[in-house]
Amino acid sequence: MKALVQSFFMVFRQVRKDSMLIMVCFASVLAGLFFRFAIPRLETLLCTYFMKSSILEPHYRLFDLVLNLLAPYMLCFAASMVMLDEYDQNMTRYLSVTPLKKSGYIVSHLVIPAVLSTVVSMILVVAFHLTVWSFLDLVAVSIVSLLSAFSVALFIFTFSHNKLEGMAMAKLSGCILLGLPVPFFVQAELQYLFFAFPSFWIAKFSKEGHVVFFLVAFILSLAYIPPFLHKVERKIV
Template sequence: MLKYRILLLNDARHIWKDPMLMAALLGPIAVIAFARFVFVPLSGWLEGQFAFSLLPYTDFAAVFLLLTIPLLPGTMAGLLMLDERDEHLIGYYAATPLTRGGYLAYRLFMPSLLSALLSAAFILLSDLAVIGPGAMHAFLLLAIEAPCFSLFLAAYAGNKVEGLALSKLSGLLFAGPAVAAFVPEPWQYAGAWIPSYWPAKVYFLGANDEPVLSSALPVAGLLFHLFLLWLLIRAFLKRID
């Protein structure tokens, strides 16, 4: 445990000194606060000013906001990995008792843990999320998406500047819930290659009181995410070899 404690303390120092990393850590708390305290008053204001209410789109808003949570700790971990790769620290860790496998396990576990805790907080505290099997399965998939995004940055960005540029591509992930919510079946399955489609789809199933556990969609979504994680691990290991 000591070897992981040293990494954790080193991460804490980096995050404390870097406002961008700090924002990525605190951002999910702001998302939860917005969902709980701002969404309903904002809907009332829009209805009064423009005769448009957000309340019929509560489920979509819940998924949209929930999807931002794994992206932030995923980005934070990915940028830390880029720093360590640029400074050749990963090779150093591989020669210590931590080993390369231990380093990778830590780097995958931390964003996943943060994503799981913050996603659970959103589901329980936001007053927007419908708690049920759909939300719980979406929670599981989002916990896998955080390390996937970390590995994507660490494997394909040449440096931290490129990593910041690639992190902007996370906006494409918000197409997933839009496809799941507004594109009719079977056409929406063309969007199944977007990782965020799957947690959105299973969440909407649960929110609409449709069967979740007896559906093949949760299993398909889980297999897709695990396959994506495996591909990104291979790409990252190839990059650092």
């Protein structure tokens, strides 16, 4: 346990040293402030200009969903970059044979940051929401955000040998957000082209409220983890 905490604080110090931690917190709060205060004003301006009753308002839920996913995604990305840095310096191999072990390494570097950032993102949604959220809905969506961000970090570390490839993979993994706007903008019959994206199902659950959509999102985001986790474990040693 002591090794786990020490290892987590090592990641924490590294991310803080690069100002990445400040950036993640600052960007999330800034996005929250922007969504909460600027979007409704923008809506008023747009409605007046185009003489319509609503333009952005039907999509307010989408802004809340983006806010919910933002912090876990960014912090997991930063954590995966720290892991790549340690992999580059052959530190992962040494750390995995200390009392920390492989599982402890993954928990301290990815699981704890993902869980903490999810708590932060829930607080952000409570503080800056544009639509009404029930507690259960918020927890359900946050769990899927956590799992998605976790699998993104695993994906980045698995398929990258250095930080340059890590950046390319991070860009590719940005596609996880792609499913979010689909239920809001794409015609019903074409929406299911995005069936492989957990973000699509969670947006659909959030918009239409059927529990089945949450279950699909949960199972799908969970399904991505074991193959990546297996590869990460093999890569560490």
